[in-house]
Amino acid sequence: MPRAMTMTEKILAAHCGQDQVQPGDNVWVNVDILMTHDVCGPGTIGIFKERFGKDAKVWDPTRIPIIPDHYIFTADDKCHRNIQILRDFVTEQGIPYYYDPDFVNTQAGSGMPNPYRDPTQTNYKGVCHKALPEEGHCRPGEIMLGTDSHTCTAGAFGQFATGVGNTDAAFAMGTGKTWLKVPPTMKFTFKGNIPPYLTAKDLILAVIGQVGFSGATYKAMYFTGDGVQSLSLEDRMTLTNMAIEAGGKNGICDVDEKTLRYVEARSNRPDWTVYQEDVNAEYDGEFTWDLNDLEPLVAKPHSPDNTATARECKDIKLDRAYIGSCTGGKITDMIFAANILHGQQVKIPTFVVPGSTEVHADMKRLGLDGEPVKEGQKNIEQVLQDAGCLLGAASCAACLGGPQDTFGRLNEPINCISTTNRNFPGRMGHKEAGVFLASPLTAAASALTGHVTDPRDYINGPITTGSAGIC
Amino acid sequence: MQSTVRGKAFIMGDNIDTDQIIPAEYLSYNPADPEERKYFGMYAMAGVPKGQLGLPDGNTRFVPENEFATEFRIVIGGKNYGCGSSREHAPLAMAEAGAQVVIAEFFARIFYRNCVNGGYLLPCESVERLVDEIHTGDDCEVNIETGTLTNHTQQKTYQLKPLGDIAPIIEAGGVFEYAATKGMIKD
Numbered sequence: 001m002p003r004a005m006t007m008t009e010k011i012l013a014a015h016c017g018q019d020q021v022q023p024g025d026n027v028w029v030n031v032d033i034l035m036t037h038d039v040c041g042p043g044t045i046g047i048f049k050e051r052f053g054k055d056a057k058v059w060d061p062t063r064i065p066i067i068p069d070h071y072i073f074t075a076d077d078k079c080h081r082n083i084q085i086l087r088d089f090v091t092e093q094g095i096p097y098y099y100d101p102d103f104v105n106t107q108a109g110s111g112m113p114n115p116y117r118d119p120t121q122t123n124y125k126g127v128c129h130k131a132l133p134e135e136g137h138c139r140p141g142e143i144m145l146g147t148d149s150h151t152c153t154a155g156a157f158g159q160f161a162t163g164v165g166n167t168d169a170a171f172a173m174g175t176g177k178t179w180l181k182v183p184p185t186m187k188f189t190f191k192g193n194i195p196p197y198l199t200a201k202d203l204i205l206a207v208i209g210q211v212g213f214s215g216a217t218y219k220a221m222y223f224t225g226d227g228v229q230s231l232s233l234e235d236r237m238t239l240t241n242m243a244i245e246a247g248g249k250n251g252i253c254d255v256d257e258k259t260l261r262y263v264e265a266r267s268n269r270p271d272w273t274v275y276q277e278d279v280n281a282e283y284d285g286e287f288t289w290d291l292n293d294l295e296p297l298v299a300k301p302h303s304p305d306n307t308a309t310a311r312e313c314k315d316i317k318l319d320r321a322y323i324g325s326c327t328g329g330k331i332t333d334m335i336f337a338a339n340i341l342h343g344q345q346v347k348i349p350t351f352v353v354p355g356s357t358e359v360h361a362d363m364k365r366l367g368l369d370g371e372p373v374k375e376g377q378k379n380i381e382q383v384l385q386d387a388g389c390l391l392g393a394a395s396c397a398a399c400l401g402g403p404q405d406t407f408g409r410l411n412e413p414i415n416c417i418s419t420t421n422r423n424f425p426g427r428m429g430h431k432e433a434g435v436f437l438a439s440p441l442t443a444a445a446s447a448l449t450g451h452v453t454d455p456r457d458y459i460n461g462p463i464t465t466g467s468a469g470i471c
Numbered sequence: 472m473q474s475t476v477r478g479k480a481f482i483m484g485d486n487i488d489t490d491q492i493i494p495a496e497y498l499s500y501n502p503a504d505p506e507e508r509k510y511f512g513m514y515a516m517a518g519v520p521k522g523q524l525g526l527p528d529g530n531t532r533f534v535p536e537n538e539f540a541t542e543f544r545i546v547i548g549g550k551n552y553g554c555g556s557s558r559e560h561a562p563l564a565m566a567e568a569g570a571q572v573v574i575a576e577f578f579a580r581i582f583y584r585n586c587v588n589g590g591y592l593l594p595c596e597s598v599e600r601l602v603d604e605i606h607t608g609d610d611c612e613v614n615i616e617t618g619t620l621t622n623h624t625q626q627k628t629y630q631l632k633p634l635g636d637i638a639p640i641i642e643a644g645g646v647f648e649y650a651a652t653k654g655m656i657k658d
Contacts, residue, residue, distance in 0.1 A: 046503020
């Protein structure tokens with residue numbers, strides 16, 4: 001009898017040429033995709049050249065997407081210089097999947113770049129974890145490495161994806177290989193249908209609140225059940241994105257019709273392998289929730305596991321709201337927020353940052369129901385601007401603080417409710433600022449009151465997202 | 472690899488994340504440039520909040536203002552050291568400042584992996600909680616062969632966990648050196 005395996009184990013076994021693996025095995029695997037960006041790319045390229053030689057060639061230029069996204073809209077010359085390092089490297093190596101912020105002048109002293117005028121007319125994409133699936137780099141059954149801890153986002157597509165440092169990335173860049181310890185899998189089951197007042201952010205905060213933010217350290221986090229199936233692919237990306245906030249090595253979801261529809265429409269390679277969880281697979285902990293019992297949650301400062309219900313926090317006064325990032329800046333997140341905010345005015349400064357230029361284009365193209373806007377209707381961007389939101393250009397922006405002149409950065413010790421994924425001290429800028437992590441529904445409802453607010457106070461019926469974010 | 476490291480200890484708390492070790496605003500420096508790389512030493516631990524820096528007093532700078540080097544060789548934290556961002560700049564910054572060993576009850580996995588694969592720091596897991604016992608500035612010595620940490624100031628010795636599966640990579644000096652010994656890449 002072969003050993004029953006999890007999806008994660010099956011993918012790792014297939015990539016190291018073995019019939020089976022088990023937790024604790026150290027294996028050398030073949031990597032399918034290696035992603036890097038403007039923050040870790042220059043360091044990775046430096047190690048690659050130091051170790052393999054200045055004329056060395058990458059193992060496969062078609063498998064190394066390079067996606068500048070972090071420090072784009074800043075006057076910092078070093079950030080512009082880093083983009084030039086990426087430009088030079090992709091030219092030298094013939095890397096086809098490079099998404100250039102073509103509006104950035106990398107000459108010293110060029111100042112703050114003027115953003116793209118039209119999000120459909122630039123090669124620039126924005127946040128790597130959002131751009132990867134959009135541009136066809138995510139497929140079931142593959143192994144993806146990225147020089148970013150939120151690379152685990154791609155597990156929503158039924159693949160193994162994990163974050164690595166510059167040295168690991170440089171090694172994979174030259175060899176196409178990495179060593180991995182096979183992780184034990186924790187199983188998280190959600191039953192029922194997603195109600196209109198919850199998003200995947202509430203589900204993952206429930207998980208992190210339950211296991212603690214180191215509770216899945218070294219482990220795979222497998223999200224399953226009809227509750228997960230009821231989520232859009234974009235919302236599943238929020239689940240897997242925050243696996244790292246529980247210390248997880250990777251997060252992974254089952255492959256279903258929604259996954260295949262997305263990947264078939266987007267993938268830039270024709271083939272992939274769908275792995276399924278074996279019925280008798282072994283788990284290092286199993287947890288189950290019924291979605292009908294879950295309430296909108298927030299994670300209070302300064303840890304993603306410091307969770308409470310939004311209602312319990314209703315007396316907490318806020319100074320700012322922030323809607324953006326790889327976990328909260330997708331088009332479905334924007335539709336969720338717009339449905340709360342339409343026809344009303346925010347009470348606190350509310351910063352909105354699309355996760356990608358595609359999201360930004362869709363904010364202009366789509367209406368509140370997620371379908372192409374009809375004559376006389378307002379698009380998502382107009383709804384948000386009419387509500388008083390400040391709209392930035394697609395980027396990681398203030399999610400990780402960044403340079404002082406970053407849009408939305410917390411430069412003062414203020415309280416901010418944010419759809420981002422991490423609220424450690426100083427994460428969004430100031431060390432004494434308090435970041436409350438929440439869903440786009442909760443962040444939008446809170447923007448209307450200036451206090452942490454349960455979105456059920458503003459939701460009268462289902463919010464549909466139509467075909468948004470799929471094809 | 473040296474078998475012993477002796478020097479002053481720098482004590483930190485639980486859940487020290489990589490944004491605290493090296494805040495995002497300094498990541499625009501290119502670690503591949505030797506002149507810029509020094510600045511990671513200057514800003515190591517720049518994001519740790521007041522009261523948490525160098526326990527128990529909590530107000531000891533890891534690196535003096537406007538300098539590049541630390542007097543602390545051995546960094547000791549509690550649980551979940553190095554959580555958060557995958558930035559390799561974190562162990563690099565600590566090593567660039569002059570730290571050689573980091574000890575914790577357990578590590579976040581990407582930080583641990585970066586320490587080992589990049590050959591920056593020796594990461595050791597302690598058997599017991601040390602951060603409530605050892606004080607910043609104590610004269611400490613790590614002995615890799617015996618797997619112990621000795622606090623010469625307080626004259627106490629503590630057990631460290633075996634390095635386990637990754638010992639060959641640590642002994643080689645990093646993943647490139649290890650792969651070269653296995654013939655996976657050219658030396």
